[in-house]
Amino acid sequence: MLIFLFFFALWLLFNGRVSWDVIAVGLVLSAAVTVFAVKVCGWSSDRSRRILKLGGTLLDYFAHLFVEIIKANLAVLRVILSPGCRLVQPQIFTFDSRLSRRFAQTILANSITITPGTYTLGVRDGMLTVHALNGDFADGTPGSDLNLRLIALEDRLKTAEGGGA
Secondary structure, three states, rough: OHHHHHHHHHHHHHHHHOOOHHHHHHEEEEEEEHHHHHOOOOEEEEEEEHHHHHHHHHHHHHHHHHHHHHHHHHHHHHHHHOOOOOOOOOEEEEEEEEOHHHHHHHHHHHHOOOOOEEEEEEEEEEEEEEEEEEEEHOOOOOHHHHHHHHHHHHHHHHHHHHOOO
16 A cells, blocks of 8 residues: 555656646556556565665665765866876775675665766675776775665664564
8 A cells, every 4th residue: 555655646746736637547557556566576565664664774875875976076076177187096996895685786886886986897796896086986985884874774674574684
């Protein structure tokens, strides 16, 4: 039921107006998408509740990601404006993210990629290979705030699932 309400609220939000025809079409489409999500994608009300419980943690993660993107933009700007681009010393490094779930590894890899000055080249068994514009961009990646937050999120998921991975 939560997912139906989510789809219907999303429909109303994106539509931009509320009238009887918009509500009727929204109800039908939300019901159809809900049936698809449950039957084909295996969505359950338990999964919805777990996501709601983790909602604050996820919002916190993406707020910190936003701050990191702003800081990285300023750092790249400093590199670009340096005389002769002498600060550009690209390097490729690999580190163990200590993340066991592929979903968390993907979030971290994409977070690194959308942060200016870094690009994730590959992910294999929790090991990330990253290209950095210079050594400063590579420093602290394994122990970065974002990586540690994802590790904590995984721990919360394991606890919520009763210890399973």
